Amino acid sequence: MVKLETMSSDAQTKHEGAGQDRPGEHGTGDRTVQGKSAPERTGRLSADDWAQAALDLIAEQGVAAVAVEPLARRLGVTKGSFYWHFPSRDALLVAALERWEKVEQETVFGQLEPISDPRERLRALFTLVAHEFKSHVIYSELLKALDHPAVQPVIGRVSERRLEYLTASFRQAGLSRTDAQHRARLLYAAYVGFLQLNLQLHQARMQHDEFEAYVEHMMATLIPSA
Numbered sequence: 676m677v678k679l680e681t682m683s684s685d686a687q688t689k690h691e692g693a694g695q696d697r698p699g700e701h702g703t704g705d706r707t708v709q710g711k712s713a714p715e716r717t718g719r720l721s722a723d724d725w726a727q728a729a730l731d732l733i734a735e736q737g738v739a740a741v742a743v744e745p746l747a748r749r750l751g752v753t754k755g756s757f758y759w760h761f762p763s764r765d766a767l768l769v770a771a772l773e774r775w776e777k778v779e780q781e782t783v784f785g786q787l788e789p790i791s792d793p794r795e796r797l798r799a800l801f802t803l804v805a806h807e808f809k810s811h812v813i814y815s816e817l818l819k820a821l822d823h824p825a826v827q828p829v830i831g832r833v834s835e836r837r838l839e840y841l842t843a844s845f846r847q848a849g850l851s852r853t854d855a856q857h858r859a860r861l862l863y864a865a866y867v868g869f870l871q872l873n874l875q876l877h878q879a880r881m882q883h884d885e886f887e888a889y890v891e892h893m894m895a896t897l898i899p900s901a
Contacts, residue, residue: 719756720750720752720756720760721760722760722761722770723774724750725746725750725756725757725760725761725767725770725771726767726770726771726773726774727771727774728746728749728750729741729746729767729768729770729771730771730774730775730813732745732746732749733771733813733816733817734809734812734813734816737816737819737820738768738816738817738819738820738823738826739820741764741767741768741771742764743757743764743767746767765825768823768825769825772817772825772826772829773829775810775813775829776829776832776833779810779833780833780836783800783803783804784840786799786803787799787800787803793844793845793847793848794848794898794899794901796844797844797845797848797894797897797898798894798898800844801890801893801894801898802890804866805886805890811870811874812874814830814833814870815870815871815874815875817829817830818830818867818870819875834863837863838859838860838863841855841858841859841862841863842855842856842858842859843855845858845859845899848898848899849899850899858897861897862893862897865893
């Protein structure tokens with residue numbers, strides 16, 4: 676299950692300043708401003724550097740914005756660096772999506788794996804998802820590009836994996852198979868719907884306290900009691 680960032684007003688402020696990186700976040704906000712070139716780099720970029728830069732651009736401008744020249748300017752290198760790692764723009768996009776899928780899976784599932792109690796694991800999942808932002812922005816942009824042949828299979832795998840994880844967690848928390856499946860679909864639909872309300876329909880943002888109360892309400896409503 677990917678991180679469900681419910682968009683509080685604080686979080687939205689960070690999104691609207693998409694070029695500004697948060698501490699510890701791999702971003703590109705200090706490298707380029709509105710298409711201006713970044714300072715020339717001296718070290719060789721890896722394929723992962725290019726893939727991460729593509730993800731940063733997807734978060735800011737969408738899948739269609741991913742192109743070699745603006746990314747090269749963003750990273751402060753020539754196009755030759757790109758072609759050292761990738762034969763085409765589509766190959767870069769595939770690598771970026773694979774990176775997003777792998778990193779977000781490892782980040783979320785890896786942190787939850789040590790928690791043995793299923794209800795505590797679900798609470799930890801809600802909390803973890805609620806306070807991550809960038810991954811949700813990327814996911815929302817990918818939903819807008821489902822007609823792209825590289826995007827659809829990734830979204831399909833990610834969604835299926837999240838629903839399976841939620842269903843298994845609700846089963847472990849005591850629900851029947853059918854009820855667990857229904858609860859998982861309900862939660863995932865709430866996640867996708869919340870993203871659409873905030874990122875696509877631009878609903879008024881929740882204040883921090885209101886958002887935290889919303890998360891608590893979701894946990895109380897959807898996590899089975901002992």
